[in-house]
Amino acid sequence: MQPALLRAAPAPLKIGLQLYSLRETISQDVKGTLAKVAQAGYQEVETYGYSPEKHFWGLTPGEFQAALAAHGLSTSSGHYDVGDFMRDGREESLQATIAAAKGCGQTYLVVPYLDEKLRTSVADFKTVATRLNKAGMLCQAAGLKLGYHNHDFEFKPIGGTTLFDVMLKETDPKLVSFELDLYWVVRAGQDPIKLMQAHPKRFPLWHVKDMDKASPGLNTEVGAGSIDFRKIFAHAGTAGLQHIFMEQENFGMDAYKSIAQSAAYMKKTLLPALKRG
Numbered sequence: 001m002q003p004a005l006l007r008a009a010p011a012p013l014k015i016g017l018q019l020y021s022l023r024e025t026i027s028q029d030v031k032g033t034l035a036k037v038a039q040a041g042y043q044e045v046e047t048y049g050y051s052p053e054k055h056f057w058g059l060t061p062g063e064f065q066a067a068l069a070a071h072g073l074s075t076s077s078g079h080y081d082v083g084d085f086m087r088d089g090r091e092e093s094l095q096a097t098i099a100a101a102k103g104c105g106q107t108y109l110v111v112p113y114l115d116e117k118l119r120t121s122v123a124d125f126k127t128v129a130t131r132l133n134k135a136g137m138l139c140q141a142a143g144l145k146l147g148y149h150n151h152d153f154e155f156k157p158i159g160g161t162t163l164f165d166v167m168l169k170e171t172d173p174k175l176v177s178f179e180l181d182l183y184w185v186v187r188a189g190q191d192p193i194k195l196m197q198a199h200p201k202r203f204p205l206w207h208v209k210d211m212d213k214a215s216p217g218l219n220t221e222v223g224a225g226s227i228d229f230r231k232i233f234a235h236a237g238t239a240g241l242q243h244i245f246m247e248q249e250n251f252g253m254d255a256y257k258s259i260a261q262s263a264a265y266m267k268k269t270l271l272p273a274l275k276r277g
Helices: 019-026 030-039 061-069 083-088 092-103 122-141 163-170 182-187 192-198 229-233 255-273
Strands: 015-018 044-047 074-079 108-111 145-149 176-181 205-208 243-246
Touching: 015 019, 015 074, 015 255, 019 030, 019 044, 019 255, 030 061, 030 255, 044 243, 061 074, 061 092, 074 243, 083 092, 083 122, 092 108, 092 122, 108 122, 108 176, 122 145, 122 163, 122 176, 145 205, 163 176, 176 182, 176 192, 182 192, 182 205, 192 229, 205 255, 229 255, 243 255
Parallel strands: 015 044, 015 243, 044 074, 074 108, 108 145, 145 176, 176 205, 205 243
Antiparallel strands: none
């Protein structure tokens, strides 16, 4: 008899960084910024700001992937402007972003934001879900996965429900995943653990962004704020976690010292708290 096959252990989680954190420098010096990201302890990055004209801050997808590799980095996810598609549903408007994501080796194409005009009613919410499903099909056909990144407006009650509830209920889990921005979930007065328990395996991507204790509208270094990440990380298996990206939108110290401090805390304190499966 053949021995029973053992379930493969999840791949070790990498420490990731959303490059929007370094928006002040990356547009001026892409390769130098990436070198410092690697020195700060990160292993992968999430992109933002791609355009068909300027690509990734002047680098084509292939050139950007090579620049990452030169410093031992990779990119598994990117935030892309898909506003045109979400407005009119025309497939052509997604093709450039799909090509860019594939061209630099990413797995996830993430919708980072939704224009206010597209989310004023429950009917709007249902249209958003329909278009996310369609975008997910297009991504799947190209060998990619679609994700949606939340802020706090998705939790605003309208017509007896919320955009987040409608998206979770009316998108196909095989086509649409969610990137849970833990800061914005907490800022909206929600419990990320309860969300994970109510919708298991829907949140393979997380933004790990801490909340300043004195000023909740500001970010601070991971582990120095008010969010109990150790408790949240213990539910990684429920969420289906695959990638974590630290993000910080404002700094009270040198940005590179700050992101290095966050990386060290994540590696020393949060990764050991992970419970995956």
